[in-house]
Amino acid sequence: MDKMIEGYRRFIAQGWPARRALFQDLAEHGQNPRAMIVACADSRVDPGMIFDAGPGEMFVVRNVANLIPPYAPDGAQHATSAALEFGVRVLKVKDLVVMGHAMCGGVRALREGVPDEATDFLAPWISVARPVRAKVLRCTDPEEAQELAEQEVVKLSLDNLMTFPWIAEPVRAGALNLHGMCFDIRSGALEVLHTDGMFLPV
Ligand SMILES: [Zn+2]
Secondary structure, three states: OHHHHHHHHHHHHHHHHHHHHHHHHHHHHOOOOOEEEEEEOOOOOOHHHHOOOOOOOEEEEEEHHHOOOOOOOOOOOOHHHHHHHHHHHHOOOOEEEEEEEOOOHHHHHHHHOOOOOOOOOHHHHHHHHHHHHHHHOOOOOHHHHHHHHHHHHHHHHHHHHOOOHHHHHHHHHOOOEEEEEEEOOOOOOEEEEOOOOOEEEO
């Protein structure tokens, strides 16, 4: 905790004064982010840092392995779907990004199984990406399988986004754009998914 409080003290002494006016404006007028990003909860892939974005610029939801479950309005507690509903229907973001990353532990758990001590929620959550598992079985090289799985998870999440009627409709109308990306924590490279299914560096 000490390290966190120290960090907060640095922020309030240095970062806050520089952004005070911006925060006041955001508090007064509300947020109006143009983009929403779904990223992994992994501590190494902070979207705000990667996109050098300030307060109010991006509506972010982070979960294990940047997964989007299929549309299921069944009354259960769906945190990611709730964030999507707020971002798309209320904030009306124009761009919706799913960003995967290299060396993703969630994707590794998908390929190799979840840790024994984390089966209550992690196993059913990761099972959202079960179809990806079969797709990467043909890879004999574990590193290649991991990288392919990370990319396929992004594609699966994008496919699942289109099962939400209030996402599919604005996408078809050209009012909402979906994007897939992968960030390499080893090199800092960012790859963007193109229409031909290839991830190419920015
Ligand atoms: Zn991850």
